[in-house]
Every structure is written in structure tokens, then in C-alpha cells.
Amino acid sequence: MAAATNAARERAPVLLVLMGLALALLVAVPILNTLPEDSPYRLSDFSVVLIGKYLCYAMLALSIDLVWGYCGVLSLGHGAFFALGGYAMGMYLMRSIGTRGVYRDPILPDFMVFLNWKQLPWYWYGFDHFAFAAIMVVVVPGLLALAFGWLAFRSRITGVYFSIITQALTFALLLAFFRNDMGFGGNNGLTDFKDLLGFPLNTGATRRGIYVASLVGLVGTYLVCRRITRSKLGRVLIAIRDAESRVRFLGYSVTAYKLFVFTLSAMLAGIAGALYVPQVGIINPSEFSPANSIEAVIWVAVGGRGALYGAVIGAFAVNGAKTWLTTSVPELWLFVLGGLFIAVTLFLPRGLIGLIGLGGGAPRGLGLDRLLPRLSVPKVPKPRRGDG
């Protein structure tokens, strides 16, 4: 029993073909990159890295869709989990620089030598091993989400109040990571990476390798989210979104469900961040900026929340537009982003996928949404008072 209605089931083959096509295009990217330089079909190294970044953004969007689109929990701090995953990866990349740094210290990263530190702080131990760093990529965001979520959800903080404290969370982390004393490179963050698992980062082959890893990561994230949303667990999440207190009176611990999905989502965001950092070559505190988290939520809103492919489409569409606009008319971008959010909220409550009639669960088309507001799935979030 999927959450799909008959109408949704009829659309399934179309959707499958479209998704197959999109996947084929994404798989083609690194292959086209290997063509000889003079081939008209060759994709530049720049494009590979760019689309690789989009893949990571799409993973982040999926993780947000899982908590927001399905469970109705609007996190405006998911960028923090993404950044923490990125920092964990950055710490590994930093330690694998070894003696190739400016100061040639075999243990201490350059910024520590510069700060006149004599010893590696304890929390940097273990990051010379990739496996340890890989575990931390999910454990650190996961633990933070678990602790933060436990405090928030058991106190029944919902709606805009929850969104605001997630903004505060990411802002607090931004300020903390700016401090040199924190031991994460302060303002400059972590950069000047040399290689990953022994492969030099500046070669085309490594870039393609990381791209493939990101693609596998995106597909894996999609499958994990799909497994959840297609299960009874997923239907409980939707029920929480629709009528939270009813779910409680049915005997479900809403706190446990929210905590589960919030923590899992943070871990997925952490993986996205870890795959992102080796592609851009730097991680610094600006990744914690509250605006980043909001931007990621806009991707999901634009694509269409409450349907997993909607989040992926949104991440690609908005970031594609961003890349194009920030190179041609950079001063316009923020206006476009803000306008986009307002327009989607007012006119496209189910996002782009609602526009093309692929929205999850509800009838096709655009007009019906407004004629029969009850049918629009999911609803435009309303600030909820306490626990109605």
C-alpha cells in the first residue's frame, strides 16, 4: 500500500521514464568529460564540478523534503548539518595534507602553526583516518539533531517557533566557527586540500570520481527517503503533518517519529556536505549562514515539497538559474530568489511538479489547487498554535 492514489499510479510509468532519462543525463556527464579536448560534445571540468555540486544540493533538498514535505517540520537550519558534514570531511582532507603545507608540519594544519598552537586539539584525533572521518560525517550532525530535536520536540515546539530556533542554531554555529579558538580555522575555514584517499584533487579523474560518488550518494539518499515515505512510517509522518494531535490520540509518540526523521535527515545532509567540500575545495563558517538554510528550503518549495523528485528538480532548477543569473546579472539574483519564494507560495503551493501535473497524491493541474483548497497536498504551512 503506497500513499499513491489511482491517479498517481497511472502517472507512475511516465515518471519512471522521466527519472530514467534524468539519470542517464547525469551518468553521461563524467563520460562526456573524458572526450578529447577538441570534441564538440566534451563537457568541461568546470561543468563536472558544477553539476557535482548540484548533486550535493539535491541531496540536501531531499533531506529537507523528508522533514518538511512529509512531516511538516520546517527546519531553517539544515545548512548547519550540511556544513558539519563538510567540516568533518574538511578535517580529514586537512590532515592528509601532511608535510605539504606552507609550514611543513607533519601533524598540525597550517592555521594551527600560524596560531602558534603546539598540539593537535583532541577533537582532531582520528581524522587522519578516512573511515573515522566518514563515520563522523554522519555521527556529528546526527547527534546534534538528536539532542536539539529531543529538546524541541518533547516540549512540543512546532511551526514557526521551531523554524526560528533552527535559524538560531545555525547562526550560533556560524559565530562559534568564526572564532579562531574553536580550532577549525576561524574565518578562513579549512582549505588548500591536496588529495583524497591518495588521489590528487586537481586531476580530472579524481573530479570525475567524486562526481560519481555524489551521484551514487544522491541515488542512495533518494532510495532511503523512498523506502521511508513508502512505508507505514511515511504515512505516520504525513498524518503528523495533517493532524498532529490526532496522531497522539491514536497512540503514536509524535516526539519519537519527529526525532527519528529529523536525525536521519540531518545525517543525510551531513553526507551531502561531505561530498560537497572536496569539489569546492574549501569549507568555511559562511556555510552556516542562516540564508543558506533558507535558500535550501526555497529549492524544495520551488520543486514541490511532499514528493521526493520535486526536491531534486527544485535543487537543480534554482541552482541552475542561480549559476546563470549570478554570472550574467549578479545584482538581480537575491531579488529573483525572494520573488521566487513569494510566487511559489502564492501561486504554486505544490511547486514546479504541481505545475506540470506530477504532484504527489492530488489531482493534476494548476487551477484545481485553488478551487478545492482541501485537495492541495501538502498544505501551505500555517503557524500552529501550541498543540491544537
Next chain:
Amino acid sequence: MAEPILYLDGVSVSFDGFKALNGLSLIVESGELRTIIGPNGAGKTTMMDVVTGKTRPDTGTVLFKGKHDLTRLDEARIANLGIGRKFQKPTVFDSLSVFENLELALKAQRDPFAALRFKLDGAQRARIDEVLALIGLADRARELAGILSHGQRQWLEIGMLLMQDPELLLVDEPVAGMTDQETEQTAELLRRIAGLRSVIVVEHDMEFVRALATKVTVLHEGSVLAEGPIDQVQANERVIEVYLGR
């Protein structure tokens, strides 16, 4: 003698100085169908909130089957003990199908990991089909609950309570906004449910209360004003004064 299914003694709740419940004492026997009436603000809904764990009483005892202290448990725990609740405003999950609404209410392990692995077995499917037939929504099982009519939503919610298979059912104004025919069908439905389990119905509609033909408790200003068969209660001077006479 068997323990009463629900035992309230001296329960008081106040909100900002307003006494919603004022030393309320009430006993509902196992298997009983009880109707609670009272003017607005008499404390009917607050009483349900206390029994289902939504509101903590300031003082008083609330016991389920003589052994579970309901003042110490949260909503989910109380629901799992076997107390179901139907809200005044029908509350179903609009973005899920009728079938899925019932599936969620089905008695099963309630933790997230169990839900992730959950697969409906034959007996459970049959049980859902049985309830679908009982609430008259068998041919609409695959439709979204959001498109049901008001009356159908009420029945779906009652159906969800049946899936929960509670020992005690609290039903808040089940026929508010229903047509006469729907009201009749609902009374029939509730009578069929009672007998197997205990049911407390809060209602305004006197026709409906008559149709149910049960022992009636009248609440007024947070405590019990009168109790007995409907004819006797309607003849009670004080009841007429505060409620029926107006």
C-alpha cells in the same frame, strides 16, 4: 464487583482562575454506554482532555480500570492502554486514503522502527475491510479522506476508533452538523459499538440523546448536577433551570 472502567474523584482543573472542572466525580462501569450533557462551559470537553492526557488536573484522581493513574501518562500512552477519543470536529488525515487512515489506527506496534518494517497481513486487511463495511465507506476505500463529506468524515473517525479497538471510547458531539438521517445512522453505529466496550458520548442534541437511550450525566460548572435515565433527568428541577429550560 468488577472495577469500574473509569473512575474520577474530586478532579479540578482551572485555566487562569476559571474553574473548568470543580471537584468532578464520575464512575463509568465496564461495558456501559453513558451520555454526558451540559451547557457550554460545563466542562465536558475538559473532562475528556483530562481522561486522554491532554490536560493535567490540578487535583483529583483519575483511574482507568482501577489501576492506571491517567494523570501521570501522556496522550500516546493512554491511547495504547485502550482509551480512544473522537474529537468534536472530525479529525482525519486528509492526504491519506480512507484505507490508510484505518491502517494507521490499526492496533500494532507504535514505534518508528516497527512502522518502517510494517506489512499488513491477511487478518489485518480483513479487519480493515470489515470496519470499512461497518462505516459504509467500503467503495471509497482508495479515495483521499480530504474529499469525504462531513458525515463520512465523522464515520471514518469512528471507524479509526474501532480499529484501535479501545476498551473505553470517548466521543465528543458525534452528530454535530449531521443531517437527520446521518444522525440516525450514527446512533445505530454507536449502539453497535457499545456493549463490547464502554462508551462515553458528549452531546448537545437532545433527540440524539433520546435515541441512544442511556444513563445520562448532566455537568454544570465543572461538576455533576444530576445523573440517571433521560426522563428522570429532564424532570429534574435544577437541570431544567440551568440547561433544558432555556
